[in-house]
Amino acid sequence: MSSSGYHEPVLLRESVDALIEDMNGVYVDVTFGGGGHSREVLSRLGDKGKLIAFDRDEDAQSNVINDPRFTLVPSDFRFMQNHLRFAGYRKVDGILADLGVSSHQFDVPERGFSIRTEGKLDMRMGKTTELTAAKVVNKYDEAELMRVLKNYGELSNARQLASIIVARRNERKFETTEDLVQAIEKVFPPQKRMQNLAKVFQGIRIEVNDEMGSLEALLKQSVEVLKPKGNLVVISYHSLEDRPVKRFMRAGDLDGEVKKDFFGNPERPFTPQPGKPITPSKEEIEKNSRARSAKLRVAKRNE
Numbered sequence: 001m002s003s004s005g006y007h008e009p010v011l012l013r014e015s016v017d018a019l020i021e022d023m024n025g026v027y028v029d030v031t032f033g034g035g036g037h038s039r040e041v042l043s044r045l046g047d048k049g050k051l052i053a054f055d056r057d058e059d060a061q062s063n064v065i066n067d068p069r070f071t072l073v074p075s076d077f078r079f080m081q082n083h084l085r086f087a088g089y090r091k092v093d094g095i096l097a098d099l100g101v102s103s104h105q106f107d108v109p110e111r112g113f114s115i116r117t118e119g120k121l122d123m124r125m126g127k128t129t130e131l132t133a134a135k136v137v138n139k140y141d142e143a144e145l146m147r148v149l150k151n152y153g154e155l156s157n158a159r160q161l162a163s164i165i166v167a168r169r170n171e172r173k174f175e176t177t178e179d180l181v182q183a184i185e186k187v188f189p190p191q192k193r194m195q196n197l198a199k200v201f202q203g204i205r206i207e208v209n210d211e212m213g214s215l216e217a218l219l220k221q222s223v224e225v226l227k228p229k230g231n232l233v234v235i236s237y238h239s240l241e242d243r244p245v246k247r248f249m250r251a252g253d254l255d256g257e258v259k260k261d262f263f264g265n266p267e268r269p270f271t272p273q274p275g276k277p278i279t280p281s282k283e284e285i286e287k288n289s290r291a292r293s294a295k296l297r298v299a300k301r302n303e
């Protein structure tokens, strides 16, 4: 764990190695969390270097770093470009995103992210979000629930789950994570139960926080915000996150379609690092099981 026990940073050396080329450049960490990556970035920057970090979770502010080169913006990173402009930065040298939730968010039962502890059905990364997990499970109609569970939970029995949830809430509203687990756990075979419950929670969490919408906005803005030769460095934890990142880095488009200019020449904003994504070593996974699904992708902004 980091000194605060808030979050153990994943692929720390690898991601920061890929991010920084100019020690006096301007860098952005869009997912500050416990500040593990930000601290490493600052340790490598010179006196003139700058780091602007974002986090939509109010709790992350308790980890703010007291350093004149550092600024923490308490906002969704979908508004990155506006905040940077407001702070006087039109272009930056590198953007780092370590997607998903922090260990802290999982570990506080009242936040409702964990299938293992009882808490309110909340799952909001930040308190300004109006949607909560309780609203999704108690108010979404069956078709919407099915969409969330299928598209974001990647569950093959999404229809069955949606119908069980609707039947259960007609008797009594869902209040806690435990209510939800108890209502659906029996449909999964015991050996796959935890894995599938985690997928249900993942799906609802992605919907509540519109994680795909934020990621898409971030990727699109990175084209404008990065200087030529600037690095886009993204750590993702599941295929729903990794797929758009991979496509965007390759083609500059979320569907993976390369645009052509007037003369038919391909217009690719990035050159992705060749080969497979970087994954954590066996030693890192042994020390930190939350690193096991991490994939690091890097792309350089073309001139």
Ligand SMILES: C[S@@+](CC[C@H](N)C(=O)[O-])C[C@H]1O[C@@H](n2cnc3c(N)ncnc32)[C@H](O)[C@@H]1O
Residues within 6 Å of the ligand: 007, 008, 009, 010, 030, 031, 032, 033, 034, 035, 036, 037, 038, 054, 055, 056, 057, 060, 075, 076, 077, 078, 098, 099, 100, 101, 102, 103, 125, 214, 215
């Ligand atoms: C995996 S943790 C990052 C941990 C961090 N790299 C560290 O070393 O401690 C992800 C963090 O990003 C934040 N986050 C996720 N999506 C966000 C978004 N759209 N805008 C701003 N912050 C976001 C979460 O609140 C969480 O604190």
